[in-house]
Amino acid sequence: MGMMERAGIRRKNTLACLDSVEQASRGQFFTPLAVAEIMARMPRIPHSGTIKVLDPGAGTGMLSVAMVSYLYQHRPSLKIELTAVENDEKLLGALKDALNDCSSLGVTVRLVSEDYITWALESQERFDIIIENPPYRKLRAGSVHDRKLRNHGIQVPNLYAAFMALGVRQLSVDGQLVVIAPRSWMNGTYYSRFRKDLVGRASFNAIHIFGSRSLVFGDMNVLQESVIVCLTLGKKQSDILLRFSHDPSSRFTERLATVDEVIHSGFIFVPATQNDIDAVACMGQFRHTLDDLGLSVSTGKVVDFRSRDILVDAPDIFSKRLIYSANIINNQVVHPRTTLSKPQWIRCMDDKASKLFCPAGNYVLVKRFSAKEEARRLVSTVWASSEPSAFDNKLNYIHQSNQGLNPMLARGIALWLNSPQVDAYFRVFSGHTQVNATDLRHLKFPSSHALIAVARQNSNPETAFQELVNGNIEAA
Known part of the structure; x- marks a missing residue:
């Protein structure tokens, strides 16, 4: 031996x-x-x-x-x-x-x-x-x-x-x-x-x-x-x-x-691998960061175990919706989700609680946790609400000066993040199961004009990126 x-x-x-x-x-x-x-x-x-x-x-x-x-x-x-x-x-x-x-x-x-x-x-x-x-x-x-x-x-x-x-x-x-x-x-x-x-x-x-x-x-x-x-x-x-x-x-x-x-x-x-090389090359023509677009990304403000005293199982006149990562199903927000064994409303009773909320508007939500084996490491959707709402800290959300986004721009960003090509690129440099806000700040995007144009064409994640790459929509 x-x-x-x-x-x-x-x-x-x-x-x-x-x-x-x-x-x-x-x-x-x-x-x-x-x-x-x-x-x-x-x-x-x-x-x-x-x-x-x-x-x-x-x-x-x-x-x-x-x-x-x-x-x-x-x-x-x-x-x-x-x-x-x-x-x-x-x-x-x-x-x-x-x-x-x-x-x-x-x-x-x-x-x-x-x-x-x-x-x-x-x-x-x-x-x-x-x-x-x-x-x-x-x-x-x-x-x-x-x-x-x-x-x-x-x-x-x-x-x-x-x-x-x-x-x-x-x-x-x-x-x-x-x-x-x-x-x-x-x-x-x-x-x-x-x-x-x-x-x-x-x-x-x-x-x-x-x-x-x-x-x-x-x-x-x-x-x-x-x-x-x-x-x-x-x-x-x-x-x-x-x-x-x-x-x-x-x-x-x-x-x-x-x-x-x-x-x-x-x-x-x-x-x-060659797929990695191709993913990086594909992204090479895009130059804008979220900051260039005048946008920001933050992590959800609600840590549920620290906010137990203001979480409620059913809505009342003082409560607003609380969105968890688990509320995102097939790139859509399902709220309330009856199978989720967590309170899905949060009461806004004082100034301290009010700081946990985002104003009414359109926000792009991105799951913070995913596994390498999942079909997508980047999972994103648009949350549109006519009243303030709160996001759990296992979500990142994209906003404009702490306010909601143009609805077409929000849709364009979500399409971009959900595209297979951006997901493949993300895997080249992200080696863990978290999608950090820092990762999203470094990620490159098309111009706001191009993102809105993709959204208006009713594109889907499978074709949105390719339309930009092929020049069907200006990617400047």
Whole structure:
């Protein structure tokens, strides 16, 4: 039995013994063998000399074994020095066995049984390759880790971003970081500082994305769009290798992309397939943002569990309609929705409550949450009301200076957002299940004139975009 097979067995046996609640609290999602093999092949490897490898949050040692196994097979003359950092005592037995396997190949191994964040902030050591599967857990504001990181100029909302930021800082000159993490850091407001810091310090060598959310960590019931990234400290690349496979075990396709195709507008795009390329190219002729159109997008103001005292099950003279994401069915608002087990009216009894309402008018509503597997990531509709109404915070709404829109413009925007082409483009840069207001602010639109013209022609989402692309309606 080879060392990779033994690593797979250790991972399986350890998972069977762990407490799922504690595992979730630590954000532990152990790297499957197939994923580890992909990651180990991504860095550029020298042919001789000494190479220092770091595995932060090493778990059962799967990534350590995969990296050492690959180096031993393809660069036998290299001298390998491996450091694994892990502070979960329940994993140390399996990790020590993994390091013993590595040691048997002549590798110099070291186990650091400390908290990685604390250790990394204090360590002056640098590494040629850092390979990591960091914990997937939010970083609580004001926590010990958050304060330590901020004292070193690192502001991140999640532990995996903290591990990535620290990893880049621990690289030697031209050193490489290979990491698997949720794709959500590539866009949105929460990670804007992190992205700026990362791109300023390192360059992308390769990005591997998966078509399936459920099969990457399939034996752990994880539904998360994951991405593998390989970065080099400092050195700027002219091209970035983009890879796509349905799952870790299936064959992949690849293409070279320019840096400008991948990094622009503060987001990280991954146009890995021809369909992705076509989607980006189609959108290239449109230039207007919502701000250019004089419009704004906001998140619904009602958080239902915080407003229980003013929510009611039936309307009265003081109540107005409350629209939830679940009220949108087939791109239409159904209100009230009898099968929805939530109060669908909200009382306006004082000035505090009145701030939750939008004036009468036409608004474009966009669902904030969707799944990659759904037919549409962008789900939009027009809400037209002759009286004030309120929107739940799982909806975004497009408005004009906090007032309603021209009804034809609202319809045109909804048609645009619901078109298959815009949806395909959105998937290229949105790697999570949320449609953030920030995403919509960055999205490009035709002119107001063109959007109104599409609406007046009674177009549908399947044809509206194509009519603009084909020049049947001016797209200026």
